[in-house]
Amino acid sequence: MQLDFSRLSPAEAYRWLASTVTPRPIAWVSTRAANGTSNLAPFSFFQVISDEPPTLMVNVSTRDDGSFKDTLRNVRETGELIIQLVSASHAEAMNASAQVLPHGLSEFEHCGIASLPGERVQVPRVAGAAVAFECVVDEVQPYPRATPNCHLIFARVLLAHIDDGVLLEGARHVDPAQLDLVGRLGGSNYCTTRDRFSMVRP
Template sequence: MQIDFNALTPSEAYRWLASTVTPRPIAWVSSRAADGSCNLAPFSFFQVISDEPPTLMVNISTRDDGSLKDTLRNVRETGELVIQLVGATQAEAMNASAAVLPHGVSEFAHCDIPSLPGERVGVPRVAGAPVAFECVVAEVQPYPRETPNCHLVFARVLLAHIADEVLINDGRHIDPQALDLVGRLGGSNYCTTRDRFSMIRP
């Protein structure tokens, strides 16, 4: 089978890409608007892209009507965000926070998700998240530049919060079984990182 992406609608292209490039890590992004209101939303077009400087990238698409999502509006206004990784026990809360709410309504409050204050940024983080990266915005790039339908947010990591219970070897390594993250598959499907195998690179 061959798929000519030039002949696909955007929704068809999304379906094929999202169903094949899997599993994808989920960026559970908290942000704060200039007026002080908070937002929390998941994004699965997400990855680490650099270790020097330590930088993560989140793709934030526009809404179907062309308007900007609160997360993008907030990070543009304040230049700060926290990117959480989603543990299996928080999958339902993460999914609930994906609901479209009126601007200014906090998913933390609406979904009853506990939070803690940021230490390097003025953005709350999800309490109990196995990993949370406090970040500042390095760059926001519309894509494609001519007719953007999404924005790439490059987030420079300032501070990481890592749950003590996922650490081993005197805190020098992470136990992937204890980390137990959720990954995104196609459609409504998700996976966890419980099953794994090791190989030594040549």
């Protein structure tokens, strides 16, 4: 089978890419508008892209009606965000926060998700998240530039909150079994990182 992506509709291209490039880590992004309203939303087009400076990238798509999601609006207003990783214990709450709510309504409040204040940024973080990265925005790039349908947020990490319970002895490494992350597959499917194997790189 071959797919000519030049002949696929955007929906078809998304379906094939999202169901084959898997599993994808999930960025559970909290932001705060200039008026103080908080927002929380998951994104699976997400990855670490640099260690110097330490930078994460989140792709925020434009809505079908051409409007911008609150996450993008907020980071443009304040330049700050917190990116949480999603452990299996938070899967249901993460999924609930994906609901499209009216502009300005906080998912923290609507979904009953407890929060804690950020330390380096004025953004709330998810209470109990095993890993949370406090970030500032280095760049926001529309893509593709000529006719953008998404924006790439380049988030530089200032501070990481890592639950002591997911650390191995000596606190220099993370125990993946305790971290128990959720990955995004195609459609409504997810996976966890419980099934693993090791290989020694040559």
